[in-house]
Amino acid sequence: MSGINDFCFKIGTVNGTGSASANGLLMQAIFRMGIPVVGKNVFPSNIQGLPTWYEIRVNKDGYTARTAPFDLMVAMNTGTYARDVAEIKSDGYLLYDSSWPMAKSLLRDDVTVIGIPLGEMCNNTFTGDRERTLMKNIAYAGALAALLAIDMDVVHAMLQEKFGKKKHLLESNYKAIRLGFDYASEHYDCPLPFHLEKMDATRDHILMDGNTAAALGCVYAGATVGAWYPITPATSLMENFRAFCERYRKDASGKRNFCIVQAEDELAAAGMVIGAGWMGARAFTPTAGPGISLMGEFVGLAYYAEVPAVFFDVQRTGPSTGMPTRTQQADLLSTAYLSHGDTKHVMLFPANPEESFTMARDAFDLAERFQTPVFVMMDLDIGMNDWMCRRLEWDDSYRPDRGEVLDSAALQKVERFFRYVSENGDGVAARTLPGVDPKGSYFTRGSGHNKLGDYTEDSDEYREVVDRLVRKLAAAAEAVPAPEIINQGGASAAVITLGACRAAVLEGLDRLREQGVVLDYMRVRGFPFGAPVREFLARHEKHIVIEQNRDGQLRSLLTLETGIAPERLLSFRDYGGLPLGTNQVVEGVLGLLQGVEVSA
Amino acid sequence: MSGINDFCFKIGTVNGTGSASANGLLMQAIFRMGIPVVGKNVFPSNIQGLPTWYEIRVNKDGYTARTAPFDLMVAMNTGTYARDVAEIKSDGYLLYDSSWPMAKSLLRDDVTVIGIPLGEMCNNTFTGDRERTLMKNIAYAGALAALLAIDMDVVHAMLQEKFGKKKHLLESNYKAIRLGFDYASEHYDCPLPFHLEKMDATRDHILMDGNTAAALGCVYAGATVGAWYPITPATSLMENFRAFCERYRKDASGKRNFCIVQAEDELAAAGMVIGAGWMGARAFTPTAGPGISLMGEFVGLAYYAEVPAVFFDVQRTGPSTGMPTRTQQADLLSTAYLSHGDTKHVMLFPANPEESFTMARDAFDLAERFQTPVFVMMDLDIGMNDWMCRRLEWDDSYRPDRGEVLDSAALQKVERFFRYVSENGDGVAARTLPGVDPKGSYFTRGSGHNKLGDYTEDSDEYREVVDRLVRKLAAAAEAVPAPEIINQGGASAAVITLGACRAAVLEGLDRLREQGVVLDYMRVRGFPFGAPVREFLARHEKHIVIEQNRDGQLRSLLTLETGIAPERLLSFRDYGGLPLGTNQVVEGVLGLLQGVEVSA
Amino acid sequence: MTSITKPKVQHPSSTRNALGLTRRDYEGGMSTLCAGCGHDSVTAALIDAFWQLDIEPHRVAKLSGIGCSSKTTAYFINQAHGFNAVHGRMPAVATGANAANRELYFVGVSGDGDSLSIGLGQMCHAIRRNVSMLYVLENNGVYGLTKGQFSASADIGSKSKKGEANVQPPIDPVLLALTLGASFVARSFSGDKAQLIPILKAGLRHGGFAMVDVISPCVTFNDHEASTKSYLYTRQHYHEVAPVDFVPLRREITATEATEGSVRSVTMHDGSTVHFRMLAEDYDPTDREAAYHYVRAAHQRGEVATGLLYIEEGAADMHGVNGSIEGALTGVPYETLCPGNAKLQELMEEYR
Amino acid sequence: MTSITKPKVQHPSSTRNALGLTRRDYEGGMSTLCAGCGHDSVTAALIDAFWQLDIEPHRVAKLSGIGCSSKTTAYFINQAHGFNAVHGRMPAVATGANAANRELYFVGVSGDGDSLSIGLGQMCHAIRRNVSMLYVLENNGVYGLTKGQFSASADIGSKSKKGEANVQPPIDPVLLALTLGASFVARSFSGDKAQLIPILKAGLRHGGFAMVDVISPCVTFNDHEASTKSYLYTRQHYHEVAPVDFVPLRREITATEATEGSVRSVTMHDGSTVHFRMLAEDYDPTDREAAYHYVRAAHQRGEVATGLLYIEEGAADMHGVNGSIEGALTGVPYETLCPGNAKLQELMEEYR
Numbered sequence A, B: 001m002s003g004i005n006d007f008c009f010k011i012g013t014v015n016g017t018g019s020a021s022a023n024g025l026l027m028q029a030i031f032r033m034g035i036p037v038v039g040k041n042v043f044p045s046n047i048q049g050l051p052t053w054y055e056i057r058v059n060k061d062g063y064t065a066r067t068a069p070f071d072l073m074v075a076m077n078t079g080t081y082a083r084d085v086a087e088i089k090s091d092g093y094l095l096y097d098s099s100w101p102m103a104k105s106l107l108r109d110d111v112t113v114i115g116i117p118l119g120e121m122c123n124n125t126f127t128g129d130r131e132r133t134l135m136k137n138i139a140y141a142g143a144l145a146a147l148l149a150i151d152m153d154v155v156h157a158m159l160q161e162k163f164g165k166k167k168h169l170l171e172s173n174y175k176a177i178r179l180g181f182d183y184a185s186e187h188y189d190c191p192l193p194f195h196l197e198k199m200d201a202t203r204d205h206i207l208m209d210g211n212t213a214a215a216l217g218c219v220y221a222g223a224t225v226g227a228w229y230p231i232t233p234a235t236s237l238m239e240n241f242r243a244f245c246e247r248y249r250k251d252a253s254g255k256r257n258f259c260i261v262q263a264e265d266e267l268a269a270a271g272m273v274i275g276a277g278w279m280g281a282r283a284f285t286p287t288a289g290p291g292i293s294l295m296g297e298f299v300g301l302a303y304y305a306e307v308p309a310v311f312f313d314v315q316r317t318g319p320s321t322g323m324p325t326r327t328q329q330a331d332l333l334s335t336a337y338l339s340h341g342d343t344k345h346v347m348l349f350p351a352n353p354e355e356s357f358t359m360a361r362d363a364f365d366l367a368e369r370f371q372t373p374v375f376v377m378m379d380l381d382i383g384m385n386d387w388m389c390r391r392l393e394w395d396d397s398y399r400p401d402r403g404e405v406l407d408s409a410a411l412q413k414v415e416r417f418f419r420y421v422s423e424n425g426d427g428v429a430a431r432t433l434p435g436v437d438p439k440g441s442y443f444t445r446g447s448g449h450n451k452l453g454d455y456t457e458d459s460d461e462y463r464e465v466v467d468r469l470v471r472k473l474a475a476a477a478e479a480v481p482a483p484e485i486i487n488q489g490g491a492s493a494a495v496i497t498l499g500a501c502r503a504a505v506l507e508g509l510d511r512l513r514e515q516g517v518v519l520d521y522m523r524v525r526g527f528p529f530g531a532p533v534r535e536f537l538a539r540h541e542k543h544i545v546i547e548q549n550r551d552g553q554l555r556s557l558l559t560l561e562t563g564i565a566p567e568r569l570l571s572f573r574d575y576g577g578l579p580l581g582t583n584q585v586v587e588g589v590l591g592l593l594q595g596v597e598v599s600a
Numbered sequence C, D: 001m002t003s004i005t006k007p008k009v010q011h012p013s014s015t016r017n018a019l020g021l022t023r024r025d026y027e028g029g030m031s032t033l034c035a036g037c038g039h040d041s042v043t044a045a046l047i048d049a050f051w052q053l054d055i056e057p058h059r060v061a062k063l064s065g066i067g068c069s070s071k072t073t074a075y076f077i078n079q080a081h082g083f084n085a086v087h088g089r090m091p092a093v094a095t096g097a098n099a100a101n102r103e104l105y106f107v108g109v110s111g112d113g114d115s116l117s118i119g120l121g122q123m124c125h126a127i128r129r130n131v132s133m134l135y136v137l138e139n140n141g142v143y144g145l146t147k148g149q150f151s152a153s154a155d156i157g158s159k160s161k162k163g164e165a166n167v168q169p170p171i172d173p174v175l176l177a178l179t180l181g182a183s184f185v186a187r188s189f190s191g192d193k194a195q196l197i198p199i200l201k202a203g204l205r206h207g208g209f210a211m212v213d214v215i216s217p218c219v220t221f222n223d224h225e226a227s228t229k230s231y232l233y234t235r236q237h238y239h240e241v242a243p244v245d246f247v248p249l250r251r252e253i254t255a256t257e258a259t260e261g262s263v264r265s266v267t268m269h270d271g272s273t274v275h276f277r278m279l280a281e282d283y284d285p286t287d288r289e290a291a292y293h294y295v296r297a298a299h300q301r302g303e304v305a306t307g308l309l310y311i312e313e314g315a316a317d318m319h320g321v322n323g324s325i326e327g328a329l330t331g332v333p334y335e336t337l338c339p340g341n342a343k344l345q346e347l348m349e350e351y352r
């Protein structure tokens, strides 16, 4: 199975010791060798001193899903030796720091042990605790370079780019790399049976995390107001937005064409976005589950008062504070109907950084066109891990869809302006922006109002407005991104999934096909569900819904919104907090298909 | 149709003018005449000067649902003449203040007009604006006494009770009653064809609103801590709790055996209840939709950290601020799965004040037994309107179900205490209370924890705990109050409803039976749904779900939780904000049954 | 019932401001508050202030939370956009709106429940950000709309209509604002238009967050003997620190205004001026410490210190801090905001 | 990974308190904070305070919000019940817990983000209610756990690790607490155990809300040159107002303690005493005005005024205001709480 450009390895260290840069170096080097690669960072909710892991998968065919167990384990953290060793494939390899006698817990007779005195070498070569600790990481990177045949020219070039100016750092890094590389080369026969060979499969690709991509999407969509309260794993979305704005959004005199407000909490952040949206700005806030829960009241206001607002929910493992540095797709149900009273909200489900970029744009267009809150449902895996994806492209002919907004000219044409009257079938009522024209003035409120925009406590007037909202959301269902569908010859059974599960599910389906199990595939990309989703459901007797939460929330939404008979939706759920693995998919699907008739 | 002890009338006035007491007087007088009666208060979200209505239905058979149109309209508010007149049955009656020339808008040739110069008489009889305005109300009560044959002795007795001490007030009230009574008697032939005749059908009953009953339930259940933030229509629940505690909860020295905290907002109120529940007190907070939305984050904490907490959601018309003085059952779906991440919550659905009393008690028992948040889903109609219900009874042998709590004695028996280990099938893990025993100490957190109570970021340990929560909620499903079921000879179709809809639905079913349409009936009283609900669903081909919200939220919950095929659940929804009317039910059901095969 | 809108009978006689608009043009829907409610007087004062400042009605953004006080944004300037937010959260909505379009006049109306209980955190942070807006806190010591519970500004010993006495110390928005570094802090009384109007005008022209605490009695639930927020009590214990005249830029100061009493002038960021006639000798409205102590001292004497208590012009507002462009962000064309694909392709090189 | 629990090696030598417990008995799980984090020093001081006061470990309730600071409740007194609430909402949980069982010692640990941003409203209202608890605000000017964003207590000009300078005025919890009528206000420095421990002890014995603002540097994100919450800066600008000695009831005051410098003594509600040795002459820790003024003046001199700055014993706490029974409400038997059916039937007559 494993072999040239097809294997995975894992590095276990202690956080706050600088291993991140060493791991990034490795991943990027492989990428620059033209070989498809992906990295998953499994880190603690803590700043320094706790176990942290980095998983790197190399795959010439471009499969990027997570796959444990591992061909090679780099166990740098004595505290987690035992469990790390347990994750090695039989006949796999273990690399550890042999400066100190080897722990019993490490012995496993089906594993080849590679000891390298990293600590010792670094202590002899470098001075000062800090440098010694940092360089130990670079040193194991060097050892891996030898064991996996990483192109040293590429590595050197990268160090040059990174430390070019800082002579001293450059040297120590060179040294450290060499320490590991040379020791490994001298004491073990390198490379290992599975290793790297240059390819040309990454030319049109980049390595980027979803928060960066989403931030870029906001910049390109023309967002000017960002309000946020820091929270893992959403924080870097706004930090990236700020960085990009500092670069692209200052006028000649250095004045800012954007305004980012670090709010006092998520309630305030939501309110700020709504205030800005009311004024006509494209505004957004990135957050995670706890923030979404706090925004409930404000989201209901935006829904009922019909104010555009964009929310990014970079989902983490719930409930409550849960596991802030683990991934999950468990905010689907509570977000779809967030806030008291009858509500329903538009959600978009990006599968990777690429779609985080495009769907950020879509979110603003939909929010303004339908004058309603839109949630981009990302997760920690998409948001914070570096994915290999195609270079982002922007169509310069794009112009924002601002929906129906009446300017002074348009207002002159109407006899009188009434905020909540809708002529057209999609249930959207034209709005005006504050400060534009006296004739356009109206009163925005979350309390009962009639179609004229006046306060009301009258049943019929109230119903008239909320009934239109139903039509509006129905229209939105047909405007959200269409599902990704792969038909494999009208199989009678199909797999349905969403978001980051895509990578593992697609690979899983290929594997299953090899085993003769042929299944159609649909990945929903937006909510409410439109006609294509219904048609797909109609075409298959049984569906297996694969998602990352405990309660089968996507399955619930499909049941509620499409009226499909529940027994036609089988459910596979993974909710341990780690990115979905291909093996899980294959085993899960096979398990569920027991007894289910699958004709191809 | 209408006749002796079987009719309804409506009074339209301006709020803040004292009509409330006059209307209460009328309703209570009828009740004391031994005649079943119910009153519905339709009031504005405002303190003074806006239209307000009071509807009184008299029904010898004890039907208490709302039924427009009306046999008699008392139109005291010129601002709403037109719409008030429109609500009169043809051949019905209109009573208005004839002190001023009658408005055109009042003319309707199928209605008999009764003019009484209330203003004029009161201006001549009383001095001072305040008294004149107030007495005008008592005067129309007097006129109605004559027209409807209300027993004047009863009325006088009531005035005695009320103003016995305040001589002056007593006299003016007597006078005012007489003014109306005499004028009506002299100028019109009283009583009207439909009127009142003494009965003996209210001996075992009381007139009480649900907030009062729920407050009593909290007192009797032994609640000691109440935290709240004022909000219509929940405010009077805590105000009543305070009043009852002042009466029943002071020790000899006048010290209070309770602590009520007016919180700074609903987030804080929820936090206080959780803090008190953690300590072992029975604590609760009453609120409405907007409050529930604000409590989302805290509710997720209580669910995951397993802290008992009781919430009363006196539902009002949403979304957002909506219509605060109108009723609805529209918080069902968002409350069932409130908060981000995988969650599910226990909900109870009282149908009237009586059940508000008993279910308040049940809520505390369930919350402590299952260590989880419990929501008593009331609504404005139940909470703020006076219902005729049976005298409340209390079983003195009742003792609180505190669930599994280990005291020092119990702790001595275990070798070491681990918070989240559950021996028994219901998934409940024994807890300890702070301050009781060093051996019982544990750490409560909303972040990832294992069954030992330690912090964890380990997938398996995390799953072990959240999987148990699923078992726990499944056990709770069988412990919530069983549904109310009426089988009418195994009809193949049935009606399903909840809460305050009961009155109109039961009456509607009787009417339908008279028309040969025989339907079974189930009223769900708790969530999650237990076996009895599933069995009922299994027994019928088609079900009509009757509820008061726009989106059919009860129907959604049934679909999600029982797996029933959606097409077997037809939906009738009323969401204009007024109590459900019998006519709506009858017409709604007949409409839906078009084409549905109903065998009896 | 649908909202009542008032017939607009134009008094031909009524005088016109520089825009040729009459006071009527600044009015709103008919009030549905209780007859005699202090809030209605504040609404009237706001109408005068906007009218006198010749502010274009549609260039005003009116925001509020939930409460009787918060309803009043519907009762002035029909031609302005209004926003009734959710309870206690108006400051956030105003902050976002101001971030998007700094060119409008922002007025926020709130109550003591809305601002000092559920909204306390948001109000404090809006002050800290110095969001440019006139913030009118209609302070009556109770929750009017929910029928008379004590608010956090109820004074100790103040009795509710039901006779319960409040036992918790009150939160004074004026002291709070001074402590949090507010750049404009004033207090007035709904019954004193002569004092209130110039303060509101100064607040509207102030280049930052202008906190105006207005004692505004609730006649229905808190205007009885034992209330410290009643008309009677306020009138009796009313103590004016510094009567103020606000002089908009285009009017030069007339002798009379400038010479009454001992005058102290402060120039607003837009060049217009505020004159204080000092009653309390050596009161310095630009000395935060002094203001704080003055207010406390007055309170200990059982007095309510009113007037423009503190003002600091030139402090950077939210946009100053952010370094925003002069104009409204909503006015920037998309073409300026989007870096374009060429830039994107350059950027992609950094992710390889 | 599961949490690391520390091996409990008992030093035979270690001294025992009146309960016969060693300091070790007051320790908790092993800290997972960064080496050198100020918060760990505060934890150590808390351990000393509880140990020295001979408080039974299981009679302590430890509460916190979310943040590095809030994690520390897991690092002391294993035998006490702990509660990590949600971010910024610990005050409410503590209020409810205290309402239910007033007999325990309550200690709340929070951070400047937890208390001054998301939790500002709750903290202010807990102060206003005078909830009886020791409230330790571990103040480092940043959001540590989310990697170094400025908090609302960051001073103007203070630079982030990334080099951005903070431009917004800081919120000083000490001035805020004084303004809100707090009955116990102190400030100290995580690096100064000698000052911190007695203050924590006094706070634990105080019969109301004891606000202790502790400058607690974040070595990872906010301990560099340009930070005003760094070890260096704090040490240099540290200014102690009044060193305090806390003397628990059962120990009589030794001459030495009583006579150092000019001594001022305050008796706590439980009869124990606090002694202040006055450095700043004529500093009166019972004069709210003076305290406020002093702190501001120090701040303007670029100094950080520390010590027990203000104390007012005898102010009614939440239960005093409520008129609660002396004991815990959780201790009242159900039979006492339930009025019984007879009473209910009487009551029913009133609803006919």
Ligand SMILES: Cc1ncc(C[n+]2csc(CCOP(=O)(O)OP(=O)(O)O)c2C)c(N)n1
Pocket (backbone or CB within 6 Å): B229, B230, B231, B232, B266, B290, B291, B294, B321, C066, C067, C068, C069, C070, C087, C110, C111, C112, C113, C114, C115, C138, C140, C142, C143, C144, C145, C146, C151, C218
């Ligand atoms: C989230 C939420 N909680 C509670 C309420 C109920 N409520 C409406 S207004 C109000 C208080 C109003 O008091 P204040 O702000 O002082 O305004 P006033 O009526 O006194 O002018 C409350 C508690 C609400 N609308 N929303």
Ligand SMILES: Cc1ncc(C[n+]2csc(CCOP(=O)(O)OP(=O)(O)O)c2C)c(N)n1
Pocket (backbone or CB within 6 Å): A229, A230, A231, A232, A266, A290, A291, A294, A321, D066, D067, D068, D069, D070, D087, D110, D111, D112, D113, D114, D115, D138, D140, D142, D143, D144, D145, D146, D151, D218
């Ligand atoms: C509702 C919510 N929003 C945001 C977060 C993310 N978060 C965790 S800790 C923290 C700030 C901590 O700062 P502080 O209170 O000063 O503690 P420190 O880490 O500095 O000691 C934030 C924003 C959260 N946990 N919950």
Ligand code: SF4
Pocket (backbone or CB within 6 Å): B047, B048, C032, C033, C034, C036, C037, C038, C039, C068, C069, C140, C144, C145, C217, C218, C219, C220, C221
């Ligand atoms: S209740 Fe009070 S605050 Fe509300 S409108 Fe009436 S007088 Fe004004």
Ligand code: SF4
Pocket (backbone or CB within 6 Å): A047, A048, D032, D033, D034, D036, D037, D038, D039, D068, D069, D140, D144, D145, D217, D218, D219, D220, D221
């Ligand atoms: S990040 Fe800062 S606050 Fe957090 S543990 Fe490290 S040093 Fe302490």
Ligand SMILES: [Mg+2]
Pocket (backbone or CB within 6 Å): C111, C112, C113, C138, C139, C140, C141, C142, C143, C144, C151
């Ligand atoms: Mg008020």
Ligand SMILES: [Mg+2]
Pocket (backbone or CB within 6 Å): D111, D112, D113, D138, D139, D140, D141, D142, D143, D144, D151
């Ligand atoms: Mg901090």
